[in-house]
Amino acid sequence: MVYIKKSVTQPLVATSVLLAIFNIGNANAVELKSSSTSQNASNAANILQKIEKDTLVETPTLESDKNAQNVTSVSQLTDVKPTDWSFTALQSLVERYGCIAGYPDRTYRGKKALSRYEFAAGLNACLDKINEIISAGLADKVSKDDLAAIKKLQEEFAAELATLRGRVDALDAKVTKLEAQQFSTTTKLNATVIFALADTFGGVGTGTNAQNPQKTTDATNLNFSYRARLNFDTSFTGKDLLRTRLQAGNNPNLGNATNTQMARLAFAQDTVNVFQIDKFYYRFPIGNSATAYAGVSKLDPDDIADTLNPYYESSDKGALSRFGRYDPLIFRGPSGAGIGFSYKVAPEFTVAASYLANSDTAANATGQAGLFGGGYIANLQMVYAPTSNLKFGLAYARSFEPGSNVNFAQNTGSNFGNKPFATGTGNGTGFDTSADRYGAQFNWLASKSFNLGGWVSFANARQESGAGVGNTANLFNWGVTLAFPDLFATGNTGGIIFGQPPKVTSNTNAARIDPDTSYILELQYNFRVSKNISITPGIFAVFNPNQNALNPTTWVATVRTLFSF
Known part of the structure; x- marks a missing residue:
């Protein structure tokens, strides 16, 4: 999912950032993650959801960023036109892999600045979708060119993904300690x-x-x-x-x-x-x-x-x-x-x-x-x-x-x-x-x-x-x-x-x-x-x-x- 919610504490509020925990050193970029790593990602996501849903934890976000919505067709994005140079690429990501999200007002806002960490998180969202396709026995739906491009991107952003993984591991430890020692969740x-x-x-x-x-x-x-x-x-x-x-x-x-x-x-x-x-x-x-x-x-x-x-x-x-x-x-x-x-x-x-x-x-x-x-x-x-x-x-x-x-x-x-x-x-x-x-x-x-x-x-x-x-x-x-x-x-x-x-x-x-x-x-x-x-x-x-x-x-x-x- 290319769109990332922004907040004061970004690693805590973007679920897709937390899900960017996968085998960096794996030779095959789209090979399924190991069960232990997948379990860690799932645990991290669950903990994040608990934190975000806790009525006593205030996580300030931009008003326009509150409800990102997945789109199933690029035509749903009102600010993306067929004449745009990015139209074909977005169409492929939306219709083939479904890893693009728009804003609640049905815009994509492609001209907004994007950090390397945000891009890494979006990359991992697409990796997750591809892994789901392969797990379902539909590997033939993923082209070799896409696999090669993703592998190259994975290598290019290995440092960012590793940093995100370290932050999530530290967060996981802190949340575990907090849940064990907290007075009450409400x-x-x-x-x-x-x-x-x-x-x-x-x-x-x-x-x-x-x-x-x-x-x-x-x-x-x-x-x-x-x-x-x-x-x-x-x-x-x-x-x-x-x-x-x-x-x-x-x-x-x-x-x-x-x-x-x-x-x-x-x-x-x-x-x-x-x-x-x-x-x-x-x-x-x-x-x-x-x-x-x-x-x-x-x-x-x-x-x-x-x-x-x-x-x-x-x-x-x-x-x-x-x-x-x-x-x-x-x-x-x-x-x-x-x-x-x-x-x-x-x-x-x-x-x-x-x-x-x-x-x-x-x-x-x-x-x-x-x-x-x-x-x-x-x-x-x-x-x-x-x-x-x-x-x-x-x-x-x-x-x-x-x-x-x-x-x-x-x-x-x-x-x-x-x-x-x-x-x-x-x-x-x-x-x-x-x-x-x-x-x-x-x-x-x-x-x-x-x-x-x-x-x-x-x-x-x-x-x-x-x-x-x-x-x-x-x-x-x-x-x-x-x-x-x-x-x-x-x-x-x-x-x-x-x-x-x-x-x-x-x-x-x-x-x-x-x-x-x-x-x-x-x-x-x-x-x-x-x-x-x-x-x-x-x-x-x-x-x-x-x-x-x-x-x-x-x-x-x-x-x-x-x-x-």
């Missing part, structure tokens, strides 16, 4: 480890979230902690993904240390140094435009929908504050187990939807639990991208939380924001709470060095149990993000986040209305040490913590070092 392991040095200053006293003055707590101890995640990403078709994530850490919740959950870090995770299964979900395509999701643990709305906050949504390398990752009223809720999908209606228009139940209770068949009987959040989002650098999103979410598990703002708001309906004026026992949530997001990459994004959302919550059933409360929050890619050096990013955490603006229970407004300001700089290491020093301030102007400002300073491999 699963890749990737991991991230965070080392975090953090401290807080100021903080809210131990009083309630009322309008009485709050004393400042003493500064917490400087703490040094970690979080480790091991992701086992499995693909069965090359387009799907089964993610199993193990996680361990001892990152403290600084919200507990400062008496305001607004001070919580984005990557806080304390498993008491014990590895646990964290995420467990499957993602697969449906046709060319849709992707479906199904999960049983920590499948969240932000895994399915677009947060439109690309520089800050990751807990590994995004915002340092929990609030700064994305809109907490839209993309946080009692989630983890359920289904979802995203569908690209048009190049500029995408729709995503999901129904996710609380993964901690979804497997429980009794009480307020199960897939539909307990806490859940159902999301619908539409994203419009008029250009590749500009996106707008509109989202709606419906949620329900049993009284025992109410955490409406998911530890990003005040006590009232987390439990709009509860006993007492503090963070008391909650009641069943349902809500309709509405939000809008945008992201604009204004230039290579400046990105602007943000969100705004509103929620109407209703009390569904206990004395006061039918009470309603409204919550509001917004955020603005600025990112400066390649600031001071390529690969580094500066960032600013400013916003208002979820606030109860009105409530039928007047005792649980936030009296003032909290604001969060975060400054950070992500320094890329290498491809696998980055360091992010930063600080964020919580003004009027717990939506109370009488509470002193809380400061959180941290240095996050991320190792990824």
Whole structure:
């Protein structure tokens, strides 16, 4: 076969190159190969096929080279004319030996440059065809002139063929070793480890979230902690993904240390140094435009929908504050187990939807639990991208939380924001709470060095149990993000986040209305040490913590070092 696919690693992708293993020193160029050599060639071809079909091995090729097609008549090659000087030679090779292949667009492209190695591989393809003819007892179909010409060519290209044979032998040994020692043919392991040095200053006293003055707590101890995640990403078709994530850490919740959950870090995770299964979900395509999701643990709305906050949504390398990752009223809720999908209606228009139940209770068949009987959040989002650098999103979410598990703002708001309906004026026992949530997001990459994004959302919550059933409360929050890619050096990013955490603006229970407004300001700089290491020093301030102007400002300073491999 004269046509050879080209790629970054040519000896690995051209099967005809691998098949160029035959007896160079044989006096008769068309004599059948020895059984041992033939077996080696067959093994090499089989190994190559396994490598090329492995969904986790990426072998880049030119788009036009992907599907070479054998032709049975030279007339099938649209760029070869009877008047061409090469027409007769091609006609002979095609119709007598069938060792010519064309491109998918039915062209031959005979004017393209050809290396000696490529020619040697094509020569061997024709030798294989001739050997097949002889093996079938049809030796009289091969002319003596052809045999003589092939023998001469074989001698001329002996060095190239020998080199190819050596490369294949080395590849065979390496692949054999790889197959014996590999972890899995379908699963890749990737991991991230965070080392975090953090401290807080100021903080809210131990009083309630009322309008009485709050004393400042003493500064917490400087703490040094970690979080480790091991992701086992499995693909069965090359387009799907089964993610199993193990996680361990001892990152403290600084919200507990400062008496305001607004001070919580984005990557806080304390498993008491014990590895646990964290995420467990499957993602697969449906046709060319849709992707479906199904999960049983920590499948969240932000895994399915677009947060439109690309520089800050990751807990590994995004915002340092929990609030700064994305809109907490839209993309946080009692989630983890359920289904979802995203569908690209048009190049500029995408729709995503999901129904996710609380993964901690979804497997429980009794009480307020199960897939539909307990806490859940159902999301619908539409994203419009008029250009590749500009996106707008509109989202709606419906949620329900049993009284025992109410955490409406998911530890990003005040006590009232987390439990709009509860006993007492503090963070008391909650009641069943349902809500309709509405939000809008945008992201604009204004230039290579400046990105602007943000969100705004509103929620109407209703009390569904206990004395006061039918009470309603409204919550509001917004955020603005600025990112400066390649600031001071390529690969580094500066960032600013400013916003208002979820606030109860009105409530039928007047005792649980936030009296003032909290604001969060975060400054950070992500320094890329290498491809696998980055360091992010930063600080964020919580003004009027717990939506109370009488509470002193809380400061959180941290240095996050991320190792990824």
